[in-house]
Amino acid sequence: MLLLDKPAGVTSNAALMRVKRLYNAEKAGHTGTLDPLASGLLPICFGAATRFAQFLLDAPKRYVATIRFGATTTTLDAEGEVVAARTVNLDRDAVEAALAGFTGPQTQTPPAHSALKFEGRAYYDYARRGIDIPRAPRPVTIHRLRLVQWQSPDAVVDVECSKGTYVRVLAADLGDALGCGAHLAALRRTASGGFHLRDAVTFDALDAKDEAGRDACLQPASVLVRHLPALIVAAEDAQRFRHGGAVPALACGDGLVAAYEAHTLLGIAEVANGLANPRRTISAAPARPA
Secondary structure: OEEEEEOOOOOHHHHHHHHHHHHOOOOEEEOOOOOOOOEEEEEEEEHHHHHHOHHHHOOOEEEEEEEEEOEEEOOOEOOOOEEEEOOOOOOHHHHHHHHHOOOEEEEEOOOOOOOOEEOOEEHHHHHHOOOOOOOOOEEEEEEEEEEEEEEOOEEEEEEEEOOOOOHHHHHHHHHHHOOOOEEEEEEEEEEEOOEEHHHOEOHHHHHOOOHHHHHOOOOOHHHHHOOOOEEEOOHHHHHHHHOOOOEEOOOOOOEEEEEEEOOEEEEEEEEEOOEEEEEEEOOOOOEOOO
């Protein structure tokens, strides 16, 4: 797995294709789309590691967002056309009070300009044609929402949120709550699951490295499951596990585990009644993380 610092102005898919070419990879996938406007942490999985990418897709994310009050746009971010502009008469206390009201479980209506699908087509396809479609509110959770800087009309906020959260919807909702409108002016992802932007590498840095240097930037597939309890599978049971057979797990409680033969990742399994039933397997992987 590679932790990429995606630049703004590039789609997540374009970033993925560029990384695939750099590593001459046949199979790769990213673990959570960043809009072209956004920059920051984009974990990319290669080969068999893609089997465990769902853990990062489902993980909480963290962002630094710049919310610009006083203007609403068609896309809820800076890439859209301004549809309304209003005077901003806010102070820091008013902004912080509004942020407090958006912390915790809530529902969001996904934006019309998004990649979600309706009847097989992306929402943005309908939006570009001026076609209204039903967009059902979805449950999300804002775990943390902290004002980092206030310089009217811009608020820089630190956001930690559940999967499926649209920060541009949060920006627009905050603008509505404060009566002056708002849109997302800039966004940078700083964390995903247990991974952090400080450990990510830029395209410029990758381009400057030789093959060995680029390979040194990769992390083993096992880091994707390091949050799970470890099950050490006996050597005589490892082949059975790789072929989908249940193996003993008397020392583990029920639930998901990461299965290893010594220090080699075999996959993940669901433990029930003392048996580990494989859910995702891998033929070979680097060492179990410390």
